[in-house]
Amino acid sequence: MLATSFAFGGLPLAHAADEAPDVLIKRLSDDVLASIKADKSVQSGDIAKVIALVDTKILPHLNFQRMTASAVGPAWRQATPEQQKRLQDEFKILLVRTYSGALSQVAEETVSVKPLRAAPTDAEVVVRTEIRGRGEPIQLDYRMEKTPGQGSGWKIYNLNVLGVWLVETYRSQFAQEINAKGVDGLIASLSERNKTNAKRG
Numbered sequence: 001m002l003a004t005s006f007a008f009g010g011l012p013l014a015h016a017a018d019e020a021p022d023v024l025i026k027r028l029s030d031d032v033l034a035s036i037k038a039d040k041s042v043q044s045g046d047i048a049k050v051i052a053l054v055d056t057k058i059l060p061h062l063n064f065q066r067m068t069a070s071a072v073g074p075a076w077r078q079a080t081p082e083q084q085k086r087l088q089d090e091f092k093i094l095l096v097r098t099y100s101g102a103l104s105q106v107a108e109e110t111v112s113v114k115p116l117r118a119a120p121t122d123a124e125v126v127v128r129t130e131i132r133g134r135g136e137p138i139q140l141d142y143r144m145e146k147t148p149g150q151g152s153g154w155k156i157y158n159l160n161v162l163g164v165w166l167v168e169t170y171r172s173q174f175a176q177e178i179n180a181k182g183v184d185g186l187i188a189s190l191s192e193r194n195k196t197n198a199k200r201g
Contacts, residue, residue, distance in 0.1 A: 029111035090190035
């Protein structure tokens with residue numbers, strides 16, 4: 001699924017790796033908004049199309065393993081590789097389903113990126129943005145890290161929507177599941193929640 005990440009919006013990977021974090025977020029936001037506006041099935045909440053959009057446009061820019069590990073907390077280190085993979089898969093579906101409803105609302109939205117407060121040597125930054133449309137502006141901030149090696153560049157590892165950090169929100173939910181039923185219990189719970197959401201459409 002990540003094979004599509006070798007080029008972003010016509011930019012070769014080497015250039016993408018050199019991109020400043022705020023420039024990346026602006027380009028990514030504009031690219032995703034344009035894709036949504038051009039695809040009626042994404043706007044109507046077609047989950048298969050939404051997942052395809054996330055896989056091709058967004059996932060290459062996420063450190064999704066770090067995001068999932070942070071949400072799971074200390075139990076992540078005790079989880080087997082298979083459990084870690086299942087957690088990532090189920091967490092991704094949960095997030096996509098949670099936010100897919102918002103995609104139908106983006107017909108008139110634009111994204112404004114606020115000036116970045118960071119030194120050139122910083123390896124972690126917060127990029128602050130505002131989504132402007134018909135209603136009140138929506139604050140959407142990104143915690144990002146600079147990653148070395150293959151697929152290097154700036155990667156998102158946490159999101160703040162309207163003042164709430166996504167990873168911390170899920171960490172408290174997941175901790176209750178893990179304390180009660182362990183890692184397998186959390187996987188089962190996420191799977192069940194995703195199946196229930198799928199039935200609801």
